[in-house]
Amino acid sequence: MTQTVLITGATSGFGAACARSFAEQGANLILVGRRADRLHALHKQLSGQAAVHVIVLDVRDRRAVTEALASLPAPFSSVDLLINNAGLALGLEPAHRASLDEWETMIDTNVKGLTYCTRALLPGMVARNRGHIVNLGSVAGNYPYPGGNVYGATKAFVRQFSHNLRADLLGTRIRVTNIEPGLADTEFSVVRFKGDAERATEVYRGTEPLTADDIAEIICWVVALPPHVNVNSLEVMPTCQSWAPFAIHREEEAAHPSTNPVTE
Ligand code: NDP
Ligand code: 8X3
DSSP states (O other): OOOEEEEESTTSHHHHHHHHHHHHTTOEEEEEESOHHHHHHHHHHHTTTSOEEEEEOOTTOHHHHHHHHHSOOTTSSSOSEEEEOOOOOOOOOOTTTSOHHHHHHHIIIIIIIHHHHHHHHHHHHHHHTOEEEEEEOOGGGTSOOTTOHHHHHHHHHHHHHHHHHHHHTBTBSEEEEEEEEOSBOSSHHHHHTTTOHHHHHHHHTTOOOBOHHHHHHHHHHHHHSOTTOOOOEEEEOOTTOOOOOOOOOOOOTTTSTTTOGGGO
């Protein structure tokens, strides 16, 4: 049976790579994003392989999301797979200097937008007793880092929401998976640094980061597993990324000359 796949944030990065991968499988694709030109280009590019329906939509707009997802035309009306991918980080400032507007945008998109899409499509999945929700979390939801403040917190929400959905959906055949990537080279850093391409490039300098195609491949694998197998969370980093020791602040040597190992 042809799968119907709805991907939010399909205009770049992981979302666009997933669109290409599921098009290769001949899925019916519903592609969501704000940049209409990119959606229409994807439509043109993929429609030889798959049926494609594009929706120009800001996931932060609750009413627009509810209306658009309640009125999906045939053959797109029964969504089997929701990839809740639309999301962003803004800034890397410490909390006391960060922009409250940017915090709000991240919460509205990564948390509220994701819940609007989920709530709109879940009743249909439950009624059909079929479906899979794949959420894009992040390593930032699992580990703190300086400047990750609200972005990381939104991804911690996504992780816990994913697991709580599993709890609510026990007894159905609906699966929920939280994908938690580390460093991945997409438009993510350009967005985080508000168009500063040089600063964004610096993030990946000298590394071999994950690619959008790596993540699409992982999502395709998770989805293709037999229906009785649910991957709850899948954390993935590039091989070049690992953890650092705990950060410890030490007072100036002058204040504690005999106890500061940094000065030894
Ligand atoms: P990109 O910036 O390349 O893609 C983000 C996508 O989200 C775009 O298609 C953008 O489309 C869409 N989007 C953003 N805001 C909205 C909105 N309000 N309404 C609809 N669509 C929106 O980044 P990635 O592909 O890297 O990111 C995808 C997801 O993966 C995000 O949730 C991100 O947090 C997460 N992630 C990314 C990692 C990375 O290192 N790259 C690592 C871990 C997680 P448009 O602007 O057209 O609306
Ligand atoms: C994206 C990965 O480490 O930049 O979620 O937060 S990170």
